[in-house]
Amino acid sequence: MIEMSEVSKIYPNGVSAINGITVKINKGEFVYVVGPSGAGKSTFIKMMYREEKPTTGSITVNGIQLSKLRNTKVPLFRRNLGVVFQDFKLLPTLTVFENVAFAMEVVEEHPKDIKKRVMEVLDLVGLKHKARMVPTELSGGEQQRVSIARSIVNSPQVVIADEPTGNLDPETSWEIMNILEEINNRGTTIVMATHNRDIVNNLKRRVIAIDNGRIVRDEQRGEYGYEY
Ligand code: ADP
Ligand code: ADP
Secondary structure (H helix, E strand, O other): OEEEEEEEEEOOOOOEEEEEEEEEEOOOOEEEEEOOOOOOHHHHHHHHOOOOOOOEEEEEEOOEEHHHOOHHHHHHHHOOEEEEEOOOOOOOOOOHHHHHHHHHHOOOOOHHHHHHHHHHHHHHOOOHHHOOOOHHHOOHHHHHHHHHHHHHOOOOOEEEEEOOOOOOOHHHHHHHHHHHHHHHHOOOEEEEEOOOHHHHHHOOOEEEEEEOOEEEEEEOOOOOOOOO
16 A cells, blocks of 8 residues: 655755655554654655655555656545645635535536535534534634545545644544544545554554654554653
């Protein structure tokens, strides 16, 4: 599903963010990426959806070798990925429905199919009744649920989440985790960078720990393991 081989990333300013990572993430897995601030977690996952390119090494996602992916094919590639951010990144002038539908409209789906599918995913995240609202009318947790609905509307094989609970209180964070679990139970691979020790230690899944741009730990049903 996701394979990295000898991947390194040096930013143009000379910062060495990733230093030789080889890893394989299989279909259907739920993976936490943990590590201190500046360890390279964001860079690691940004390379998975080709927001950043590695300096050396190779990355394969959904059978596509990213170094061979032409820029014009990147939007097509991303359709098979869902991405969820800490700060939601919803379009403020669009309604909840439109925010989610947008990802399908760019794929030129039939309007009737769009309506059906958007209401289906809004139902899954418990927000069908707020379809007509705009993001500012929603709580942080609700906005994150919209962004999750948007990420899965095109039925991607992988959802990549960068600190999805980073701006949310503990209770709301657990609601978000329940939704991500449900999505994973339906077969979607989930890769999630997080600083949430409680979640990692209670909802036991594979843990990839990164420090100084290297994988320092990779355990099935692992622990958060850091003191900060
Ligand atoms: P984390 O997500 O674990 O906090 P990052 O991947 O964001 O770590 O950062 C790893 C290192 O790379 C840090 O030293 C950070 O300052 C640096 N870095 C991240 N993004 C950039 C960038 N666009 N340009 C230069 N350096 C960067
Ligand atoms: P966060 O702490 O919220 O994870 P990031 O480390 O991801 O923040 O950085 C936020 C943005 O700033 C990203 O787009 C990242 O690429 C960029 N960035 C991070 N560190 C540097 C750096 N040292 N030089 C230039 N850009 C950076």
